[in-house]
Amino acid sequence: MGEKSLLTINHLKKSFDGQTILKDISLQVSRGEVVSIIGPSGSGKSTLLRCATMLETMDSGELIYMGEKAAQEVEGRCVYASRTDLRRIRRYFGLVFQNFNLFPHYSVLKNITDAPMTVDKVPKKEAEKRAMHLLEQFGLADKKDAYPFQLSGGQQQRVSIARALALQPEILFFDEPTSALDPELTGEVLKVIKQLAKEKMTMIIVTHEMQFAKEISDRVIFLEHGNILAQGTAEEVFYSDNARIRDFIGKLNS
Amino acid sequence: MTAILEFWNKFITMLPELMEGFGVTVTIFALTLIFSLPLGLFLSFGRMAKNSLIRTLSKIYISVMRGTPLMLQLVVVYFSPYYVFGIKISNSWRFTAVIVAFVLNYAAYFAEIYRSGIESIPKGQYEAAEVLGYTKVQTFVKIILPQVIKRILPPITNEMITLVKDTSLAFVLAQVEMFTAAKQFAAAQASVMPLMVAGVFYYIFNLIVASLMEFAEKKLNYYR
Ligand SMILES: Nc1ncnc2c1ncn2[C@@H]1O[C@H](COP(=O)(O)OP(=O)(O)OP(=O)(O)O)[C@@H](O)[C@H]1O
Numbered sequence: 001m002g003e004k005s006l007l008t009i010n011h012l013k014k015s016f017d018g019q020t021i022l023k024d025i026s027l028q029v030s031r032g033e034v035v036s037i038i039g040p041s042g043s044g045k046s047t048l049l050r051c052a053t054m055l056e057t058m059d060s061g062e063l064i065y066m067g068e069k070a071a072q073e074v075e076g077r078c079v080y081a082s083r084t085d086l087r088r089i090r091r092y093f094g095l096v097f098q099n100f101n102l103f104p105h106y107s108v109l110k111n112i113t114d115a116p117m118t119v120d121k122v123p124k125k126e127a128e129k130r131a132m133h134l135l136e137q138f139g140l141a142d143k144k145d146a147y148p149f150q151l152s153g154g155q156q157q158r159v160s161i162a163r164a165l166a167l168q169p170e171i172l173f174f175d176e177p178t179s180a181l182d183p184e185l186t187g188e189v190l191k192v193i194k195q196l197a198k199e200k201m202t203m204i205i206v207t208h209e210m211q212f213a214k215e216i217s218d219r220v221i222f223l224e225h226g227n228i229l230a231q232g233t234a235e236e237v238f239y240s241d242n243a244r245i246r247d248f249i250g251k252l253n254s
Numbered sequence: 255m256t257a258i259l260e261f262w263n264k265f266i267t268m269l270p271e272l273m274e275g276f277g278v279t280v281t282i283f284a285l286t287l288i289f290s291l292p293l294g295l296f297l298s299f300g301r302m303a304k305n306s307l308i309r310t311l312s313k314i315y316i317s318v319m320r321g322t323p324l325m326l327q328l329v330v331v332y333f334s335p336y337y338v339f340g341i342k343i344s345n346s347w348r349f350t351a352v353i354v355a356f357v358l359n360y361a362a363y364f365a366e367i368y369r370s371g372i373e374s375i376p377k378g379q380y381e382a383a384e385v386l387g388y389t390k391v392q393t394f395v396k397i398i399l400p401q402v403i404k405r406i407l408p409p410i411t412n413e414m415i416t417l418v419k420d421t422s423l424a425f426v427l428a429q430v431e432m433f434t435a436a437k438q439f440a441a442a443q444a445s446v447m448p449l450m451v452a453g454v455f456y457y458i459f460n461l462i463v464a465s466l467m468e469f470a471e472k473k474l475n476y477y478r
């Protein structure tokens with residue numbers, strides 16, 4: 001394992017109700033890398049992100065952030081680290097949800113400052129400075145006192161990205177960040193993600209936006225039936241001669 | 255003219271005792287809420303517990319408390335020290351028994367309201383909080399509960415209005431509250447007027463309760 005590997009997943013297996021969803025996924029992500037995960041509906045993309053962010057427990061395999069083992073194999077069983085260790089490891093990553101999941105009773109500003117203040121004990125002044133910096137960067141400074149219901153979907157998603165970034169994670173996961181948005185709103189969210197890519201933020205993005213994936217990714221992973229069918233640069237995967245991948249890409253483009 | 259004067263005189267005579275009864279009514283109302291609202295929350299945790307024994311016991315408790323008359327529960331609570339522990343029932347127990355019975359009963363109703371409120375919060379709220387690193391307690395207190403309170407305010411208001419009227423059931427334990435006082439006057443004066451006056455008092459009390467709750471609902475309308 002290279003010391004540059006920020007996230008390492010080894011032999012991840014996951015099933016629901018006896019049905020195997022992820023068969024044997026291994027994955028390494030280095031600092032500054034942008035990885036897109038594409039694949040048909042039901043192929044296990046969300047499940048993979050949910051295992052990586054510990055919203056689901058893996059059946060077997062290893063999950064390692066910055067060399068720290070969140071989960072490992074002990075005598076053939078998947079054992080998670082202690083609660084305190086997991087709390088520390090959880091700070092390495094952030095997750096952006098498809099449907100934002102902002103806290104409706106908090107203002108935009110409080111949505112972003114509350115976790116740093118509650119979880120990391122960041123002083124209020126510092127948390128607000130960080131939040132305002134992010135809001136300005138995302139063109140939302142004038143919305144700081146608004147409540148989520150007063151924002152468009154695109155604005156809500158940008159706030160939720162700011163909320164995740166305020167905790168200063170090493171790696172950010174996105175699960176279809178634009179698929180709950182009207183087409184005319186996806187652009188503003190994709191722009192923000194591109195901006196982060198330019199700043200060398202490490203990101204793993206599940207997306208159906210092929211053009212976007214092509215532009216932004218250092219690496220594209222094609223998932224099907226819980227297997228990584230192909231991975232490589234966007235060119236390699238998009239123009240792969242694997243019939244299934246070509247079929248999938250073709251359908252999306254048509 | 256003399257009729258009005260006569261009415262007024264009667265009204266004035268009974269007012270002090272009626273007001274005293276009203277005080278007891280308000281006390282029963284307030285104490286019941288103070289204890290049953292938190293107790294109901296814990297009961298709803300039991301109702302949703304992972305442990306199936308706790309879950310089943312809570313479910314049975316709620317079902318019995320909601321499925322039997324409050325009047326019967328008042329009597330059972332009042333006599334239980336004697337039948338269960340063989341303790342002689344003292345006079346001071348009367349009021350305590352009224353409060354205990356009301357609290358035990360209303361906690362069951364509140365528990366179901368809390369439960370439906372808690373279950374109506376989308377899973378995504380818990381997941382967002384978890385990924386952000388909130389502890390379970392922080393998640394519940396800071397993220398979930400405020401949203402639950404907003405959602406359950408209307409059904410809680412309904413229960414509070416019912417409670418105002420239910421306080422009159424304390425008469426079965428001969429606890430003198432407003433209704434008992436009014437009934438005594440009605441018998442003595444051979445007139446329904448005292449009961450009417452009591453009715454007006456209940457109505458005004460409820461009007462105040464409903465307006466306060468409406469105000470609280472408006473206050474929480476700053477978000478959706
Ligand atoms: N909690 C769960 N319980 C049972 N089955 C589940 C659960 N979560 C996911 N699944 C199943 O696992 C499979 C993969 O789901 P997943 O959400 O990971 O797919 P996906 O690739 O993200 O699809 P989409 O592109 O539609 O979002 C699906 O068949 C789904 O029904």
Ligand SMILES: [Mg+2]
Nearest residue numbers: 045046047176
């Ligand atoms: Mg998905």
